[in-house]
Amino acid sequence: MRNFTIIYIVFLVFSLIESGNAQIVIGKPDLGFSQACASPSFNTYNITFTFSPEAALGSTNQFKIELSDKTGNFSSATTIYTSGTGAITTSPATITFSVPTTISGEAYKLRVKSTAPVATSVNSDAFAAYYKIQDTPFSINNLIATGAYCSGGTYLLTIDNPGNDSNDSPLLYTSLTYKWYKETGPTTSDFVADGESLSVNQPGTYFVETNYGTCTSNSFSNRVTVSESTSGSSSSISSSKGNPFCSSEGATSLSAINGNSYQWFKDGTEISGATEQMYMTDESGTYSVNIDLGNCMTNASINLESTGFTSSIDVDVEGINTIEENETLFATVTTTANNPEFTWYLNDSMISGAVNNTYEISQTGNYKAIITQTSGCTASKEFDFVVRTPFPDVANIPNIISPNLIDGINDTWVIPQDYVNGTNTEVIIMSSQGKVVLQTNDYQNDWPEGQIDIKAINPVYYYIITTANGVTKKGSITVVK
Template sequence: MKNFYITCVIALFALLAPNIIDAQVVISTPSLGFSQACASPSFNTYNVTFSFSPEGNLSSSNQFIIELSDETGAFSNATVVYTSAQGAITTSPATLSISLPTDTAGQSYKVRVKSTAPTATSTGSVAFPAYYKIQDTPFSINNLIDTGVYCSGGSYLLTIDDPGTGDNDSPLQYPSLTFNWYKVTSPTTSVFVSSGNTLSVNQSGTYFAETNYGTCTSNSFSNRVTVSESTTNGTSSISSSLGNPYCASQGSTTLSAINGISYQWYKDGTEIPGATNQMYVTNESGEFSVDIDLGDCATSATIDLNGVGFTSEIDVLELNMIEDNETLVATVTTTANNPEFKWYLNGTLIAGATSNSYEATQTGDYKVVIKQTVGCISTSEFLFKVSTAFPNVSSIPNLISPNGDGINDTWIIPQEYVNGANASVTILSAQGKVMLQTDNYLNNWPEEQLAFKAINPVYYYVITTQDNKTKKGSITIIK
């Protein structure tokens, strides 16, 4: 009886053994439809093709799984990047599409294919570089300041700007990213210097950073910063967060200086009390400067801040001389968006004068107002004066009558002492107060009405010519 049961088991095994052996599949090494994978939010699809055999041994519940190795090609901590539905793939070869995880970054990734019923695993594919470009736009370093200064024997630290708020797409927002720093060697070439979030520079040159996306092309690169050594007082530059010119109606702009130990800011040459930080916030136009203590040396920086959002120029002088029957054409060039022009003579709007140029046929005080009508709504203006040519007088007068009758209203002196002669003209009151001092006298004193505290006040003049000859005398004012 015992032998009977043994015989039956052996016979049953003999019947089932072929099926057990046949219920296996072999999966080929995957082939790739790409040589490198440079993924981004706008593109992340890569094809993987593999074969398996025999097709008939797949269970109806079988699923194919594609795994992605780590950046070294190891599968010990593989990531599943594709799983098919049960029984969905029954014919060989098969081509499947995978997507990369957002933290993918390396040069030697591989993929492999696995089946679940029956279980089988392919060998790994050829290695390939793969990067997910989670940040692919230009970014700023050094607060967008294009210069840096270090003291002799010291260094200057370049840093990637923090994410901040608003439109600042700093790559520091993405912890998985790494960065490479380069030094410019020519207008089109550069050399690798170091990796990291910062770069300590102790050699003069121009530097920039790129996000490390390996062999993948990318737009994730920084502005360029020129760093130089300063053994004495050197100069650097200032950046404006809203640019320059900027639109004052958009709010305040932040002025930033390079890294230093201490700071002092100035506006139009006057110290700003309490402005001793690396950054200064303002909504005013003007010339801003800053003194920066670097420790063993110092530097300074200046920016001429324009708060109208555009720039303009006019091609005439502040004072223009014309002969009788002559005219003067003044032309404005501007970067204003859809500009409007208004011209004035002696404070009165000139009807019909709405183009960027005007032909002045009369003497007087002119003004042109330029208005930007799209975007930053703002205005800018130029003032200029048109006069007849200086009279060719031969002597220095000692009597004027500024009463507005057009005769002797201003102190007219010989042409050898006026505009362009490089002569110094000083006018003093009887009490010794300097009323005018100029090297470019325009025969226009007094420009404003004088207060008559005496019946006929007396002023004194000193004229020093270019060859240091001096003429002195008095000027009596009569009504």
Template sequence: MRNFTFTNFIVLILLFVVGKAYAQPKIGKPSFEFTKTCANPDFNTFEVKFDFTESGLGASNQFIIELSDEAGNFSDPAVILYTSSVGEIITSPGIINFSVPTTIAGEGFKLRVKGTDPVETSVSSDAFPAYYKFVDTGFSINNLENTGVFCSGGSYLLTIDNPDLINNNSPLQYPSLSYTWHRVTGPTTSDPFASGASLAVSDPGTYFVVINYGSCTSETARSNKVTVSEASAGGASSITSSLGDSFCASVGLTTLSTVSANSYQWFKDGNEISGATEQTYQTNESGTFSVNITLNGCSTSASITLDANQFTSSIDVSELPGVNLMPASGTLDINITDTANSPEYEWYLNDTLITGENSSSYEATQIGNYKAVIYQTIGCISSKEFLFVINDAFPEVEKIPNLISPNGDGQNDTWVIPQTFVSGTNAEVLIISSRGEIVLQTNDYQNNWPENELDFKSVNPVYYYIITTEDQKTRKGSITVVK
């Protein structure tokens, strides 16, 4: 029998230790198919895999998934994402589904796996971004107003609404969230430039804000856009029409909206609309609509021209408040040009329908108040009317007037003289400016001076007239022009 030496004893001890070491299960590096965990209330399940040595696994073993902080460091105690039950995982690879905490937000998180029987910890996984997205839908700012305005030298405050007006889920309910404000630079581009739940802007532009979820930031978690403009005294603002500048009145009302301000007053064709003092105004009429708005320290205005007929039209006489004069021939031809579909026409004299006149032209032989109406009868059923006045070009007046006021009100707009000096009498009418320039010379005066707008370079300019009759008798005097 061979002697058992000390060397043999040492070898046995080493074999026991090595065998014991090889029998202890080894846990491999955790792996996963996701590149980031973007969790939200509707989805928060992610899968991780890890290999381990099955032999030597204790009967009481449990596997634990731990999460680092956003810098990849594991604290003590670590954040535990999942703990398997005893005997749940005994075959490699282990597969575990876990959920991230609602407090998570960062770019450098890691995972590791621990075993309890025997106690062992894997190496850390690769780093990955992880966020819990409390709000992953659109939200509102500035009560969904799409415009804002600030006075020169001031600013306009953009704020996230609480409560939110879109989904009634304001992101301000979650203090851990952060935000990035953007300014629009093109149809599909924008520049991020500021952070915070509110923003005071002093540069005109279009702005919106997104929730900052780092690598998990998406277009869904963003606000409505607000276009901010700068107003100065007498400056211009803007008006938008919900149905567009051209719309069909028979469809319904269009809503006119202007920028958010302190007070408003709306006008139609220069006339104040009683009671129209809100930010919006509804109408189904054609015309030029304007609004005066006031802010703290400044005021501004805007206008828009609406066509509620979806066709264009014009008439070749002066509409009110202008006045047309009946020619010496005793007839005035009036013509309408339009693009209406299957148009129909009506003509009125002194509010009475003129029977049988249903074409786009009319030969007027009487003075009075006229109205022409165009009806579009196919497509957008609509109409448009023209109001105009025809006066006698040669009324019987006793004296040559020395004052006119060509302001379009129908009173003293032209220099009307007695019939003995007008067309058909062969009297010469000469009008001279105060600088000695001849502005009119005719033997066929139509009572129509001035036909064109006068240049008021001085207050109430004075002109001089000389009328010479066919038998060479003359009348002289002055004409003062007032506004």
């Protein structure tokens, strides 16, 4: 009878366990981290917990991890992990899990629950948790480093949107919030306000960070220095593709500070219709803009370069380069271009084999050197220059020429070097009837270019020579056979 009783009791215990009436105690979860700063590239965390007795677990048991709200409240808890049926049977147990992508707060807690038998642990310690869906620098104020407001007014700073390859705007992620700061020192700052924008009425340098609490982050903006403006003060212009920019990759966007209205200029000339905060261009030049801030005006300018490199050449590209007979002239290009290629032309024909930055010139004519940057920004720059033999240095203005094109002597009207090409002297030649047959500020000692038909009477022409400083000389030219 006694043996029967013992067998019955054992049977009853097992029956109670299988029927789910057994009880276990789950210990407080031990966090394997101090804070959960998750991101698309990292979202793996561990907790360890104990339970007792192990034998009380049912064969269908599953352990679950529940996450509180950001205040530590479990009234609307989220299940973030569920083990396989009967997968965990020994204590202590370690579980690896990921946090939700919407997590954002400083006081989350975890707890562990079992299903067979049903039991719940005490809550874990509180911890900060954020999912950093955007974790790269972004821009405000169109990357313009300055802003201005009129006395008694305000200046609005905003996060730039939409995003692109050069600006991963956090505004693309609707769950994010932001905190604005004002610098107080090289490494210190004060919190100013929350929000996607900030209205500034105090001078200072401002920036904004995505609100990831105590988690460190790279999601922060550029700095903008805001000042109180008076009419005539100046601000700055930014170029979306930098300065210099690569014109072969398309136009760059020039941006001014925020204002009520705008007028853009290029090289001092007003650009018709350019009255927005931004202006698109693929040309180099000096750009400026007048900005109406309401109660005062300000302006800004930028010297925009579109080649991406600088170059120079050591010959005269404004005037005339001369070489005597049997002499040569070396032309040398200096450049900052990456992996540059050099091409030389004479009278618009490419010079075969001329591929270096220096070329030895032995012929007269119109030359051109083209420098092409082949690495990074593909861009080109060219220099045009003229090489001629020097003009004869005659003492007086002749009044007789004999353009017979036979003896090669006195065929053209050759005047002193003070009046020829490069001196900006105006030369006018008229027929005896008063008809102008030549008028130039670049006389080449080459009139008449064609043979004049001389009949019985030698024709007479008249000249007027006016120098750059207003000195005038007049006379006649008799054309003889």
